[in-house]
Amino acid sequence: MEKASHLSVIVDLSPTQWHLSAQTSNQYPLSIETFLSQLLAFLNAHIASKHENSLVVFGALPGKSVLLYSSTELLSDDAPSLDANSYLPFKLVDSTVVQRIMNEFDAIGELEEEPPCALVGAVTKALCYINRITHPSSTTAGVAEDPSIVHDPRILILSVSPDLSSSYIPIMNAIFSAQKLKVTIDVCKVYGPDTVFLQQAAHLTNGSYIYLERRDALLQYLIMSFLSPTSIRKILAVPKQDKIDFRAACFCHKNIVDIGFVCSVCLSSTHYLYCFVIEF
Secondary structure: OOOEOEEEEEEEOOHHHHHHHOOOOOOOOOOHHHHHHHHHHHHHHHHHHOOOOEEEEEEEEEOEEEEEEEOOOOOOOOOOOOOOOOOHHHHHHHHHHHHHHHHHHHHHOOOOOOOOEOHHHHHHHHHHHHHHHHOOOHHHOOOOOOOOOEOOOEEEEEEOOOOOHHHHHHHHHHHHHHHHHOOEEEEEEOOOOOOHHHHHHHHHOOOOEEEOOOHHHHHHHHHHHHOOOHHHHOOOOOOOOOOOOOOEEOOOOOOEEOOOEEOOOOOOOOOOEEOOOOOO
């Protein structure tokens, strides 16, 4: 019997990057409205795949990360009105995600300088959420055979922002935590240059990193590459990145370097990685 699947989706909601993505000068412009319509169709497909499937959506906003939707708990008392022509779980996802994103955008307002998006914070929250639902408390320890107990949880990151070199250590710590929890991290680079750190996150957790060459076909990319759970991917030809950038960020200037210097005694346990030789 196929087990339930959990999917944590992290959406990069940088207003500046989405404004650049919607520019008509791009070969394939993609606005936030078009992106959300295709993303919601993908989320509904995940819910429809199996009744016991669980879903949680996090938003990585400038300076903070927020929970946008959770299938296991209600975030507000404003439930959508019943409609005989719509499936209630689909309508609940659509209305909740869109409304929360619009509220967060309105709360941001106009910023003189936009802080970087809290992508690492969103990944950390997703890992904590997965740890909570995959390791039930002692009060629910007797329902191990419940089909709603998730197996092979995964995280899907939809990124539009470039790498932030100062987040190298936190993102690597998150990757190691994901490995320990056996969580697969998938990455879909929707806009902007390739991200070194997210490439490594997908590779080290046996996930897929997809760079969108045709952003007008976003929904097709999502369904073909990220809809199937990890247990089924073993028999599917899921695309993965051909080349992986394993460069790291130095600890002295927070720059991504090709060649770094590590203390030969502690092997970076104390003095870490530097982009030039330092006398200790």
